[in-house]
Amino acid sequence: MRRVGERDTGAGEDELRSQTWRELYELFLAEHERHLEATARFGVSPGDLKAMLRLDPGEPQPMGALADTWRCDASTVTWIVDRLERRGLVERRPHERDRRVKVVVLTALGTRLRADVTEQFYEQPAGFSDVSLADLRTLRRVTARLRGPDV
Helix, strand or coil: CCCCCCCCCCCCHHHHHHHHHHHHHHHHHHHHHHHHHHHHHCCCCHHHHHHHHCCCCCCCEEHHHHHHHHCCCHHHHHHHHHHHHHCCCEEEEECCCCCCCEEEEECHHHHHHHHHHHHHHCCCCCCHHHCCHHHHHHHHHHHHHHHCCCC
16 A cells, blocks of 8 residues: 555555565675675685674673574584684683583684674665665664564
8 A cells, every 4th residue: 555655656566565675685685795705805704704793792602502593503503613713713611600511702803803894794885875864764764664673
């Protein structure tokens, strides 16, 4: 259903939704390529970086909890943490209350790398500065609604 003030594009509602989603997805894919290039420049694999982005600086995480968060098995967590630890990006430590449990924490180097990559990821895509303030406000409101209340 068209709202007051919306222009008729000639497309049906379902077609408009589909076209809009395709455009957004193409933007996401282009940005993903840019992110892969940034990841390569920092010398980490996309999987390693994804793992690092799920670690909060200064907050040690038990290995088992990482398996849940990263949606993988414990052996995969060990493999990823081994690689990150060899690079000096994370450190394993004994849990403060249960020495049988190992926790993982970002090192100072890992925290810096995570911040540097994140800063590049959040750079605006080309053409974003050409979008009007009214459209930006609308886009922000719509994306917040699409992400839902739990995000």
